[in-house]
Amino acid sequence: MEIGSSNHEKAGVFARGWWWLKALPVKFKTMIVGLLEKIIKVGKDDPRRVIHSLKVGIALTLVSLIYYFRPLYDGFGAAGMWAILTVVVVFEFTVGATLGKGINRGIATLLAGALGLGAHQLASLCGHKGEPIILGLSTFLLAAASTFSRFFPKIKQRYDYGVVIFILTFSLVSVSGYRVDKIIEMAHQRLSTIIIGGFTCVTVSILICPVWAGEDLHNMVAQNMEKIASFLEGFGGEYFSRSPEDGDNPVTSKNQNTFLEAYKSVLNSKATEESLANFARWEPGHGHFRFRHPWKQYLQIGTLNRQCAYLIEALNGCINSKIQAPPEFRKKIQKACTDMSLECGKALKELASAITEMRQPCLADPPVENAKNAASDLKASLKTAILENSDLLAIMPAATVVSLLVEIVHCTEKIAESVHELANLAHFKKSDPTVAPEKPQLLHRGTIKPLSGDENPQVVITIPDPLAINTEIANPECVNKHY
């Protein structure tokens, strides 16, 4: 019996093993298909990634020619290695980052090489015993001081890579000098191969489908604005179509995922925007952007975008809350609220497309005015609604929505001002040739106070009366067209 059962078990194990083996090709196929799908997705999300990968391959193959051609190899010798090393570490996705790293590397190598040679000369005056002590001490001091300098925000931002290369080159030159006799020749070979490597990177990066950090920043700021606009345009329909029991309605949840959730990526856009702006400052003029394009102004608009996104985050909480004001009350404020949010959305969409097309955002002023007028209509409708309503506690959630919308209107106004300022700083083209001649002395009336460089400068929304109509026109340049 026992033997039988053991046989049975064995057979079971074999059967399972056999099944497993038989299933293996299928599993393997599923895995490969899954991987391929992932690869295609990453490539489709941004086809420039594929091109970038090929560009790295091309640059690397180009510099490795140094090894394959005898005349080149005879000239540089093993120092050709430094060209390969430079390409691998310097080649970045955007032209700005590549240029920044390349320039940092070149200058740092030159400086540190010269200093290293100096240290080597100084040390060799101290005799055979003193030499390693002087060299070691200078390496220690320089490495410690340079590392410390990397903690300064300004150096960290722009020259971090340069400092690393500075430490590296100084240590290598001063220390190798102790053993290598032809140190000048070595330094010369290394510097020239690094320059070759850097030059190859920059050339390939610019000539083959360049990815400009500045353009990316420009588009990102406009896209973020559009995401906020999409939420605002959809908000009215979403909020007022819901009954309090609608909370878990799968249709609305799915709908929400598409356009009501896009703004969430704006909340954490600060780091990306700042690094793009940093890279953009290294870039030469390209397309419609000249060398000293006002990249900082984009950061300011980005900060205002985020302020708006924080308000929307609070507003989104109201949509999803299960306690809502009674439908009859909501109906009374529906038109004014929907108008406010719709007009803000329109204004932001227009501002975003003005940025994208690099033209004066005159068309954005009427919707901003409309939003303000809607806010003032709201005052009237709220008054009647409150007077008619008995359960005042129940309308509180709606009051929050109204307050947040009013703040969003003011935030939209600030964004419009900031975009107007960008348009002036960057000399965006007029959207209509019939527009009145420019009046630069008036243009800065709408300028907002520059935000301090701190984290999250607070946009204090000081409103004398939030629902009052302000019929002043933000930018007189656009007067002739719409008024």
Added chain:
Amino acid sequence: MEIGSSNHEKAGVFARGWWWLKALPVKFKTMIVGLLEKIIKVGKDDPRRVIHSLKVGIALTLVSLIYYFRPLYDGFGAAGMWAILTVVVVFEFTVGATLGKGINRGIATLLAGALGLGAHQLASLCGHKGEPIILGLSTFLLAAASTFSRFFPKIKQRYDYGVVIFILTFSLVSVSGYRVDKIIEMAHQRLSTIIIGGFTCVTVSILICPVWAGEDLHNMVAQNMEKIASFLEGFGGEYFSRSPEDGDNPVTSKNQNTFLEAYKSVLNSKATEESLANFARWEPGHGHFRFRHPWKQYLQIGTLNRQCAYLIEALNGCINSKIQAPPEFRKKIQKACTDMSLECGKALKELASAITEMRQPCLADPPVENAKNAASDLKASLKTAILENSDLLAIMPAATVVSLLVEIVHCTEKIAESVHELANLAHFKKSDPTVAPEKPQLLHRGTIKPLSGDENPQVVITIPDPLAINTEIANPECVNKHY
């Protein structure tokens, strides 16, 4: 006359030049003093920076000994350079980052070295003419494929540096192989010097005043919670002490800068927290943290912290708004609002100190309950206040404050639940030995749904009745102590 005036002008230029020269030492001194002050500030802000700089100097001096001692130099030759290079690029501020980079570098070098040797062998079979073609093609394909793999978020997060080193080593080995005869010896020398460099970094990083990324993450999450708590504790006093005309009062503005602005750094904490969590996963057990400490749970708490900070950002807008509800109305809701925010602040302070001291956060439950009770008191006081008040439109701003505070109470509750979960996952010590025995089957009742890994998972605050009292106790483990 003309000559006289020209002389006069010349004398003026000389005089100005003389003044400038005389002022030079003073200017120079001011500059130096300014620089010194900056250096002292950067060092004082985090004294570990000074220690880190010295550590880099020490590690670099240690590996450069390879050059100074003849027996070592004879063994490694010029490959000693790779030890220096490794130290300069691998040594990072935290142990986790250093370990991660070191391990990445070691494994990538080994793998790519082996592959490079293989490619070299394969190419040498193709004859003298075919060799560079095969080598160039394999370099191109591998570089392109590896660069593309860096766009996968998971690889980017943990193995980015490894992939860069993989490309570098493969290119160097396969290409050098074309010229260097003793390629195996070279590969061996390089690998061993890289291991020496990496080992030196890790040893110095761990032995001399180690900076643990995990500990930093732990402290950062607790500090962010404290910053939010400080705002909430101060909010009541700040909001209710202000009259509508107070807006630009310099005393309040200054006051605000100290404790009411601290929370702003929480808004953009996502990137730092995520990179610290990434580094922390490389770290071995240290202090109170074991190897597989639940670092992901900190990210979840961090997300909730940010949710709370977004609400506070909206609340802060209400403080600074010039339109406020009439003082007599505000007086009526003052106690309940102040209590709500004060108790939330207390709860968060207690949760933060529980995290810092790594103990069960039982003491945080009573203030959370108190905050909920205060919310319910608010319902009563609001009812009377609204019934008595004639100008209903005027009280709208106060209604917004109330709604936001209610949402903050709910957010605080979620944070408390998340910290309880962390305390259980990480086996924090009981704060009181008299506490009842653990009941693990009940502990997960308070568990919140894990947030998805996306950017800003939305915390949908679904509240059946926002002002209702929920007297259930979040964590039964703490029952015996406080109820």
